[in-house]
Amino acid sequence: MGNKNISMAVIRRLPKYYRYLGELLDNDVQRISSKELSEIIGFTASQIRQDLNNFGGFGQQGYGYNVEALHKEIGKILGLDRPYNAVLIGVGNLGQAITNYSGFRNSGFEIKALFDANPRMIGLKIRELEILDSDIIEDYIKEHEIDIAIVCIPKNGAQELINRIVGAGIKGIWNFAPIDPEVPKGIIVENVNLTESLFTLSYLMKENNELKK
Amino acid sequence: MGNKNISMAVIRRLPKYYRYLGELLDNDVQRISSKELSEIIGFTASQIRQDLNNFGGFGQQGYGYNVEALHKEIGKILGLDRPYNAVLIGVGNLGQAITNYSGFRNSGFEIKALFDANPRMIGLKIRELEILDSDIIEDYIKEHEIDIAIVCIPKNGAQELINRIVGAGIKGIWNFAPIDPEVPKGIIVENVNLTESLFTLSYLMKENNELKK
DNA sequence: TAGATTGTTAATCGATTAACAATC
DNA sequence: TAGATTGTTAATCGATTAACAATC
Numbered sequence: 001m002g003n004k005n006i007s008m009a010v011i012r013r014l015p016k017y018y019r020y021l022g023e024l025l026d027n028d029v030q031r032i033s034s035k036e037l038s039e040i041i042g043f044t045a046s047q048i049r050q051d052l053n054n055f056g057g058f059g060q061q062g063y064g065y066n067v068e069a070l071h072k073e074i075g076k077i078l079g080l081d082r083p084y085n086a087v088l089i090g091v092g093n094l095g096q097a098i099t100n101y102s103g104f105r106n107s108g109f110e111i112k113a114l115f116d117a118n119p120r121m122i123g124l125k126i127r128e129l130e131i132l133d134s135d136i137i138e139d140y141i142k143e144h145e146i147d148i149a150i151v152c153i154p155k156n157g158a159q160e161l162i163n164r165i166v167g168a169g170i171k172g173i174w175n176f177a178p179i180d181p182e183v184p185k186g187i188i189v190e191n192v193n194l195t196e197s198l199f200t201l202s203y204l205m206k207e208n209n210e211l212k213k
Numbered sequence: 214m215g216n217k218n219i220s221m222a223v224i225r226r227l228p229k230y231y232r233y234l235g236e237l238l239d240n241d242v243q244r245i246s247s248k249e250l251s252e253i254i255g256f257t258a259s260q261i262r263q264d265l266n267n268f269g270g271f272g273q274q275g276y277g278y279n280v281e282a283l284h285k286e287i288g289k290i291l292g293l294d295r296p297y298n299a300v301l302i303g304v305g306n307l308g309q310a311i312t313n314y315s316g317f318r319n320s321g322f323e324i325k326a327l328f329d330a331n332p333r334m335i336g337l338k339i340r341e342l343e344i345l346d347s348d349i350i351e352d353y354i355k356e357h358e359i360d361i362a363i364v365c366i367p368k369n370g371a372q373e374l375i376n377r378i379v380g381a382g383i384k385g386i387w388n389f390a391p392i393d394p395e396v397p398k399g400i401i402v403e404n405v406n407l408t409e410s411l412f413t414l415s416y417l418m419k420e421n422n423e424l425k426k
Numbered sequence: 427t428a429g430a431t432t433g434t435t436a437a438t439c440g441a442t443t444a445a446c447a448a449t450c
Numbered sequence: 451t452a453g454a455t456t457g458t459t460a461a462t463c464g465a466t467t468a469a470c471a472a473t474c
Contacts, residue, residue, distance in 0.1 A: 009465070011416055015409035019391070033431060042393070045431095046467050053433060061432040062474040078412045079419035093313045097306030103408060109415075147418070172418045174411060178232070180255070188421055190414035194405065195316060196228035198387060199291045201361070201403035202322075203224055205385045206292035208401055222441070246455060258455095259443050266457060274456040275450040 010051050014078055016041060017051070021071035033064035083108045085146045086174075089115045089161065090153035091124075091131050094176055098150060099126050112144055117153075134161070138168035148172045155179055223264050227291055229254060230264070234284035246277035296321045298359045299387075302328045302374065303366035304337075304344050307389060311363060312339050325357055330366075347374070351381035361385045368392055 020041050024032060034045040041048070052058055052070075055077050059065045075081060088095055091114050098104070099111055116122060117134040124131050132140065140146070149170045153161060158177035165173070172188045175181055183189055233254050237245060247258035254261070265271055265283075268290050272278045288294060301308055304327050311317070312324055329335060330347040337344050345353065353359070362383045366374060371390035378386070385401045388394055396402055 006420070007465070012409075012413060014416060015406075015412040016393075018412065019409070035431080044467065046469090047465090049431090049433065050466075057433065059432050060474060061472070062430045064431065077416065079415040080412065084415065093306070093310030097310045098407075100306045101407075104411060107408070107411075109411060148414070171421075172414050174414055180229075186421060186425075188414060188417045190410055190417070192405070192407065192410050193228075194311075194314075195320070196225075196232070197403055197405050198317060198322060199228040199231065199293065199320075200225060201385050201387055201401060202292040202297065203227060203290065204401045204403070205360070207219070208384075208399060212399075220441070248455080257443065259445090260441090262455090262457065263442075270457065272456050273450060274448070275454045277455065 006054050010054060013043065013051055014074060017048075018071065018074045018078060018080075021067055021074065024067045025071055029067050031064050032067055034059070036064070080107055083110060084148050084172075085144065086111050086148040086150055087113045087115060087137070087141065087146050088150040088152060089134065089137065089165075090151065090177075091116045091121055091126065092152060095150075095152035096126060098152065099129070109148070111150070112146060113140055115140075117157075137161075138164055141165060141168040141170055146170065148174060150174045150176070152176045219267055223267060226256065226264055227287060230261075231284065231287045231291060231293075234280055234287065237280045238284055242280050244277050245280055247272070249277070293320055296323060297361050297385075298357065299324050299361040299363055300326045300328060300350065300354065300359050301363040301365060302347060302350065302378075303364065303390075304329045304334055304339065305365060308363075308365035309339060311365065312342065322361065324363070325359060326353055328353075330370075350374075351377055354378060354381040354383055359383065361387060363387045363389070365389045 020037070024040075034048040037048055038045040043051075049059075052065075056073070058070050058073055086109055088099055088111050091099070095114070095116075099114060105111070111129065114126060114129050114131045115134045115137050116131050121131050122133050141149075147170070149165045149172075151158060151162065151173055155178050158175075158179050159181055162173060162175070162181045162183065166183055166187055170187070173181065173183065173190070175189055175191045176194075178193055178195055180191060181189055233250070237253075247261040250261055251258040256264075262272070265278075269286070271283050271286055299322055301312055301324050304312070308327070308329075312327060318324070324342065327339060327342050327344045328347045328350050329344050334344050335346050354362075360383070362375075362378045362385075364371060364375065364386060368391050371388075371392050372394055375386060375388070375394045375396065379396055379400055383400070386394065386396070386403070388402055388404045389407075391406055391408055393404060394402055
């Protein structure tokens, strides 16, 4: 499969294509042109065609794109045609929210175990999943072929924990701790920083307000 | 204040500057050059100087930047020198997680009220905050000078709810519902889409794996 | 066939990096 | 003063948009 070094800008648009195509599919729309999709999704038709052609020619001249086929193709491109085993570390409010959200499992991401360092949490159950002691996480990762770690612990200790799970063989980290972890080449980290998101909102509200003056 | 139409790329880096400068401050670092900051934060020194100079000349030739002063300036740029009143709508797991996270309040974002449509939730309390009926949200927003709505409800009904709160005078929306809401010009929306984030991780893990072959 | 729409090349626009004079 | 480092201009790089031949 030809990898032409896809830019991050393109990659971040892929899940949006996938979502909008899924909605079209739910509404029994069978075909769509880049122009029509453009009106729904808010990217230019030209950009849509450019984006998709990074991965192959999925359309047909004079017709457009078959919604179902394109949705499936993008799913494959995103790697959603295979299951992932995950562990979640830090069963606080956010960790529980993610554990309880069924949407991820439906997309093939299964949380196999929960971990926490707090003795009061260890042994409790959430959704049939017992909370295990963080101390044993390395052994668990090695023994259960875990691909992804979902890190929901506070800033302090987060880098150290990430060092440990990377050492145990984790390949991808979905990181909610408010740090930019350092990891060896070949380990993928996706950071979700809610504070940064909120501050961006704050900036834009302020800027918007000033423009009005 | 000169607004030179700052690009989104720059804006999204501002919270990172703020965070790293805050950490330097915690570590009693008093001055830093763009080169040193570059090594910590991972942007080029040139980019750092370009970014900052969009907002003013905060440095001093031959010296660098005063950490405390720069941190404060970026805080101002982000609009963190004033308080915001917020309401949170949808007190599920994620909504509770956000309600319980004290970091936002410490930055000046105060959740003044919680709303839910589920009769079982209405009347319950979280952190001294009673959960109110979503039906009365418009009146509440008007009467309490609410700036920001934190939307943590499912996809269905999210656009309708957003229409209502925008009609009631909300100026900024921190949206966790998995839609890209349509809002009138002048209303700021910051979307957090966890599914898109997870799918991006999936793509990058797949790509990384293929490169190794 | 005629009309529509893709895939793809070329043109434009914008963001990042490099370079260096200004100056602390 | 000499050395360091900014602020800013110019050069480069990359991403988006426009255009259109190919073709269904």
